[in-house]
Amino acid sequence: MSGLLECLLQALLPIARITGGYATITDREGVRIRTVDSAGREVQTLKGKIYNLAREAGQSGKMSVGPSQITEGAEAWCLPLGDYVLAASNFERLKCEEELAESLKQALPFIARVAGGEAVLFNEEGRRIASVGVDGRNNTNYIGKVSIAAQQAIQSQRPVIGESISGMGAVAVRIPITRKFGFGFNNEQGVLRQRKLLEEVKKFQYARYNFTDIIGASEAIEKMKSRAAFVANGISSIIISGETGTGKELFAQSIHNASERRSKPFIAINCGALPESLIESCFFGYEEGAFTGAKKKGSPGAFEQANGGTIFLDEISEMDFNLQSKLLRVLQEREVTRIGGGEPLRVDVRVIASTNRDLVEMIHNGTFRNDLYYRLNVVELKIPALRERLEDIPALVKVFINEFNNLLGKYVTGISDRAIYQLCRYQWPGNIRELKNCIEYIMNIVSINENTIELSHLPQYIHSALSQSREEKYFGTLAEAVAVAERESIIGTLKHTGGAKREAAKLLGVSTTTLWRKIVELGIETNISIR
Missing domain, CATH: 1.10.8.60 (Helicase, Ruva Protein; domain 3)
Incomplete structure (x- = not known):
């Protein structure tokens, strides 16, 4: 065995490991003398087989680069050295990437469920090659769509977060795994649930009940109905307090329907049911482009919608402390400014708030603003418990x-x-x-x-x-x-x-x-x- 051949045979293992595939020695005609994998094991089935790319390099005397002869998609290089040709491919690395991609593909339904939206697999072009919805089903209609953000993730080899192309207002994350593919997911279903929640909270846009719908002839309830009817025609803010289930919203609607505002909107907002991320835009509205997914021409908030009528703030005690100061300004100035807007809008709204908690105690604990309390608590109606x-x-x-x-x-x-x-x-x-x-x-x-x-x-x-x-x-x-x-x-x-x-x-x-x-x-x- 010549010294050159012996030297080349010893180099096969480190070359195979570094390139992530097979390393081969052939003669000038491309006949394989020895082939080893990245673990150093000789591949006996390839011994004596002709490697076309190596034969081209041996005959031309120049290095050749081209496709692997073993696996489609893998790449190889061949370098002529005297009477021999040294060759290597990334066959195993490609195989590992394919297995990883397949594993991620199988994981997409779980990712979609946890993220609350679509989960996708994309290639180096940012094109979707697999897509699964939150229900675990394949979204065949989305296959082939190209995402610029996914392209950027592959090119930069860094995660990219941005707007989803499948759902307005949804946020998507694209994560590169290799130079060939990556995966992403969005929170589309979470956004839809929040929108449904918002609609659920705002679904009662009119007052259905009157004082005659409040059942009872006891002294306690008759006294409260009489007092509520007496203040109905005023303009002052009202706090309705009472335990859960006593009928606070029934009183709020009855007050509205007994007032001169009865022909105007009655907007009920459950402050405890809205997530903090939605409640400000729900209250004050937003302008176009104020945030990702904002509607064209923006959207009016509850105070604008209730202009001329009544806004009922249910569970006011659950309102975020920072938002309380913004509500106080609306009550003082009688104007609102949309998110992303500059010009304040004048509003004529009567505020009725309700709570099942002790607001005075919350003020002492630092969880409710005392200035907001006194602004709201012009008239207080305490609804009696049923045991009373x-x-x-x-x-x-x-x-x-x-x-x-x-x-x-x-x-x-x-x-x-x-x-x-x-x-x-x-x-x-x-x-x-x-x-x-x-x-x-x-x-x-x-x-x-x-x-x-x-x-x-x-x-x-x-x-x-x-x-x-x-x-x-x-x-x-x-x-x-x-x-x-x-x-x-x-x-x-x-x-x-x-x-x-x-x-x-x-x-x-x-x-x-x-x-x-x-x-x-x-x-x-x-x-x-x-x-």
């Missing part, structure tokens, strides 16, 4: 039974005294909303041939709560004697008035609320029917 107006439960139950009769095709005509008594003893932490859900549950389990709600139909959580309350309650001898006397007096008076509670309360010298509370506490059954 127990005498309204029968009327509410009657309304809900009728509603679900129509929805569920049932024929319930009443509720037993024992059942209504238990409903009146329960504390209702979820207020009217919880009561309505309770009746809906009952109406679902009542059979088609039952026309009366019985004690057995009540949800188990109510039985459990009342059982625990009864176990904790204890009366001494004096209390028992007083209770017996009160019970007899109330029963006698109710018989005298024919069950009319207001008249009975006057005769007993107590308020209707006190009388009803005593009826509940003493277990006095009354005839309550929706017939």
Whole structure:
């Protein structure tokens, strides 16, 4: 063996490793003497085979560069050295890249699901060679589309973030993997969900309810309805406070419909349901080009849409602290400036806000601006909890039974005294909303041939709560004697008035609320029917 051949054979392994493929020694005719892979293993199947590119180099005496003879797409070079030709290709590197690309292709459905949008694989031209939607299905319509940003990612070999070409307002990331391909994903579905959320939050663009829709004749609710109706025609801001489920939006809509603004828009915005990234543009609107995905000619915000009417800011306590200062300026100056705009727009809007939290406590904790609180809290309406107006439960139950009769095709005509008594003893932490859900549950389990709600139909959580309350309650001898006397007096008076509670309360010298509370506490059954 000549010294040159021995030297070339020793060089095959490092050359194969560096080039990422096969390294070969041939004679001048291109006949392979030895071929090794990047691990140093000799490829016996190629021994004695003719390598055309090596033969060209051997005959011309010049170095040749061209396609690999083994794998399409791989490249090779051949260098003539005396009686031999040294050749190498990037066959294995190409194979590794192909396997990596295939692996990424299989991962696209998972990437799409996590990112909340389309996931793609693109080539060196920025052309999509695979595309999968958030549902895991292949987007064949998008195959072949070229992205300039994807091209830039391949050329610069750096990730590129920018606007998606498949969804307005969506942001896409393009990441180069090799010089040949890369992958990308966008948040198209996330943007769509945010838009749907925005539409959901803003879907009630008119006031449907009036004070007559607020059910109840208790002193507490009548007093609140009277006060709300009295301030309805004013222009001052109103804060409606109360626990969750007490009907704060019902009051807001009723105030609007009782005011001179009734023919103008009523715009309701749930401050707690909107993400921080959307709420400012929702409030104040934006100009064209203000941000990626902004509509042409821009979009008016809620204050512009409510011009001349009323804007209802539900869950005002959940508003971002920084946004509170911008809202304060709108209330003070009576003008708004769109995002990306320069000229302020005058607006005539009455603001009604609601909260189920203690704003004064939030001010002390530094999470709500005191100047905004005093600007909003010109008039405060505190909606009573359902446990503070127990005498309204029968009327509410009657309304809900009728509603679900129509929805569920049932024929319930009443509720037993024992059942209504238990409903009146329960504390209702979820207020009217919880009561309505309770009746809906009952109406679902009542059979088609039952026309009366019985004690057995009540949800188990109510039985459990009342059982625990009864176990904790204890009366001494004096209390028992007083209770017996009160019970007899109330029963006698109710018989005298024919069950009319207001008249009975006057005769007993107590308020209707006190009388009803005593009826509940003493277990006095009354005839309550929706017939």
